Amino acid sequence: MTNDPGPDREQVQREVYRKVVTIRFAELRIREHVEKEGFGGFWHPGIGQEGLQVGAVSAMQDDDYLYYAHRGLGYAFAKGMPLEPLFGDLLGRANGSTRGKGGGTVHFADASRHVLGQGGTLGSNFVMGAGTAAASQLLRDGRVTVVFFGDGASGRGTWHEAALQASVWKLPVVWICENNGWALSARFTEQSPTEHVADRAPAYGMPGVVVDGQDAMAVHDATAEAIDRARRGEGPTLIEAKTLRIRGHYEGDRQPYRDDPVLGDEIPNDPVHRLGESIPDDVRRGIDAEARSQVEQAFGAALAAPRADRSVIFEDVWA
Amino acid sequence: MTTTSAAATGVAGGTERVIGYSRAINEALAEEMRRDERVWMMGQDIGRLGGVFGLTRGLLDEFGPLRVRDTAINETFIVGGAAGAALAGTIPVVELQFADFLFTAADEIFHKLAKWRYMHGGQFTMPVVVRLPSGVVGGAGAEHSQSLETIAMHVAGLKVAVPATPSDAKGLLKAAIRDPDPVLFFEHKGLYRVKGPVPESDEHVVPFGSARVARPGNDLTVVATGLMVDRAVAAAEQLAPHGIDVEVIDPRTLVPLDIDTIVASVERTHRLMVVHEASRTAGFGAEIATQVQERAFFALDAPVWRVCGTDTPLPQDPELEQACIPSTDEIVAAARALAAI
Incomplete structure (x- = not known):
């Protein structure tokens, strides 16, 4: 990947913009639903963090493996998952990717697109991601595994076990920390002895890279470089994308613990605007209109889909 | 290599060898790795050392460091x-x-292995075998000696094997490796040196959910697993001359559990005792007792009894440790009393 502007790069940026703005509309549509209709699960909004998610995933190849984090839909959508099953999972509909076992966005998956899912215990994907990369190393399939996590999950011991082994074995894995400053009510600055999560990387003999998470293309470039390194057999990289938690931990969280300004609707350094700056207005408006209609259509289809039959309770316990 | 008759061993046809339980496990691993190159192993000290109990000896040499991987702790x-x-x-x-x-x-076993397929709508399979050297071995202490198979039973999504003989150790491990679901494979450390006949075949695969009658009998059914199977059979031999004919059933896997074989036995003997090394309270004996009374209450002539490990941590001293798990004498005494009811 090169940082030089050129026709390919312009195309990449336009595609990143399209996906980011689509997810932005999805974020707003979901918020509207949660506020107006009520909601049985917990929606962990990722608004404001879409840029880094889409930017990073856009640097992956189709057959690379993805473990996403819990904040939003940007990761999976960027990996090629259609919106309807994602909304279906959120709304507990039979057309969700989990065929109705979802509810909340935590556990969508798409085996055909190598979206491998998410555990309910944060940080469990550190070790799983390293293991997936170990399988790629054994099979020599040339695939790289990308693992997203938050600054909160960076406290898990699983990080240590996975990072140590992945680095010793030079596994093709890239870790991407979305540092939005808050782990529910815990301030990152009060839970980390160092300024950056990436500061921990050198102890594991891997590069640690800090990047502006509001700059989707910067995250794309950092990820592309880390993926290339991993694919060359040189081992893992830890990327830390600095971002902001715009909303509460979940939609509806009143955030009484928060001692910095609660942002609400304001998105400083909005990745949508940054990506859109270089796109001609008429082109951008066209992309926006199409994205909005895609979201409306998919959300409507998910709402109209039936809830799962109770028989799914007993399905898929065993192969 | 020796050849024994099928009648003497309970194994149908074919040639057999007498080998140790450890060797049987080692052979199962090697054969399955030769059969399917997707099979690989990792763990602490399994490569260069060949495992702290020697179970993986020679596998690093044959399969190389990418398929037999030593990990950190x-x-x-x-x-x-x-x-x-x-x-x-x-x-x-x-x-x-x-x-x-x-x-x-625990998070990785009870959540990731057990639930990943389920949570993600059946999109994935989880063909993982976790080998677990289990049970009392002589002075290993409270955190190296437990029998935890009941805990594995309680969380849906995990299959649980508890082999008691070399033949079952090999055949169940091969079945576990071929199973698309996660298997917790509880090897009893106290059985590693026990020898027994094992069929001479790469296709010796023991299906899960099929109990083995370790000793046929008519007066009392004893269900036992792991190290307790041999003790229960020894107890039965002691009781036979006294006119108490004990049938010993080894379920071999607890998930799935072959309750049909146990119920059918109880319908003949009208008495049931469960023997396990694991602590008594909420052990798998409680589950088996409940299932049998649900299905065959009127076949029972006496209460279902349990002879189990103590509800204590295990002391490290080897003598004290043995006092915490059922002995052959205790099984004899309990069976005699139960048969007299």
Whole structure:
């Protein structure tokens, strides 16, 4: 990947913009639903963090493996998952990717697109991601595994076990920390002895890279470089994308613990605007209109889909 | 190599050898790795050392360092990594040095292995085997000696094997490796040196959910697993001259559990006793007793009894430790009393 502007790069940026703005509309549509209709699960909004998610995933190849984090839909959508099953999972509909076992966005998956899912215990994907990369190393399939996590999950011991082994074995894995400053009510600055999560990387003999998470293309470039390194057999990289938690931990969280300004609707350094700056207005408006209609259509289809039959309770316990 | 008759061993036809339980496990691993190159192993000290109990000896030389991988002391990676590697098309067979360490990888075992397929709508399979050296072995202490198979039974999504003989150790392990679901494979450390006949075949696969009648009898059914099977059979031999004909059933796997074989036996003998090394309270004996009374209450002539490990941690002293698990004498005494009711 090169940082030089050129026709390919312009195309990449336009595609990143399209996906980011689509997810932005999805974020707003979901918020509207949660506020107006009520909601049985917990929606962990990722608004404001879409840029880094889409930017990073856009640097992956189709057959690379993805473990996403819990904040939003940007990761999976960027990996090629259609919106309807994602909304279906959120709304507990039979057309969700989990065929109705979802509810909340935590556990969508798409085996055909190598979206491998998410555990309910944060940080469990550190070790799983390293293991997936170990399988790629054994099979020599040339695939790289990308693992997203938050600054909160960076406290898990699983990080240590996975990072140590992945680095010793030079596994093709890239870790991407979305540092939005808050782990529910815990301030990152009060839970980390160092300024950056990436500061921990050198102890594991891997590069640690800090990047502006509001700059989707910067995250794309950092990820592309880390993926290339991993694919060359040189081992893992830890990327830390600095971002902001715009909303509460979940939609509806009143955030009484928060001692910095609660942002609400304001998105400083909005990745949508940054990506859109270089796109001609008429082109951008066209992309926006199409994205909005895609979201409306998919959300409507998910709402109209039936809830799962109770028989799914007993399905898929065993192969 | 010796050839024994099928009648003498309970194994149908074919040639057999007498080998140790450890050797049987080692052979199962080697044969399955030769059969399917997606099968690989990781764990602490399994490569260069060949495992702390010697179970994986020689495998590094044959299969190389990418398929027999020594790890750091990192159980969450060993099991969680296996889960991730299974999602990418491989079949990991991992060893935790002691079954007790399943608690150090509890999230990975009880959540990732057990639930990943379910949570994600059946899109993935989780073909992982976790080998768990289990049970009392002589002075290993409270955190290296437990029998934790009941805990594994209680969480849906895990299959549980508890082999008691070399033949079953080999055949069940081969079945476990070929199973698309996660299997917790509880090897009893106290049986590693026990020898027995094992069929001479690469296709000696013992299906899960099929109990074995270790000793046929008519007066009392004893269900036992692991190290307790031999003790129950020894107790039965002591009782036979006294006119108490004990049938010993070894379920071989607890998930799935072959309750049909147990119920059918109780319908003939009208008495049931469950013997396990694990602590008494809420052990698998309680589950078996409940299922049998649900299905065959009127066949029972007496209460269902349990002879079990104590509800205590295990002391490290080898003599005290033995006092915490059922002895042959205790099984004899309990069976005699139960038969007299």
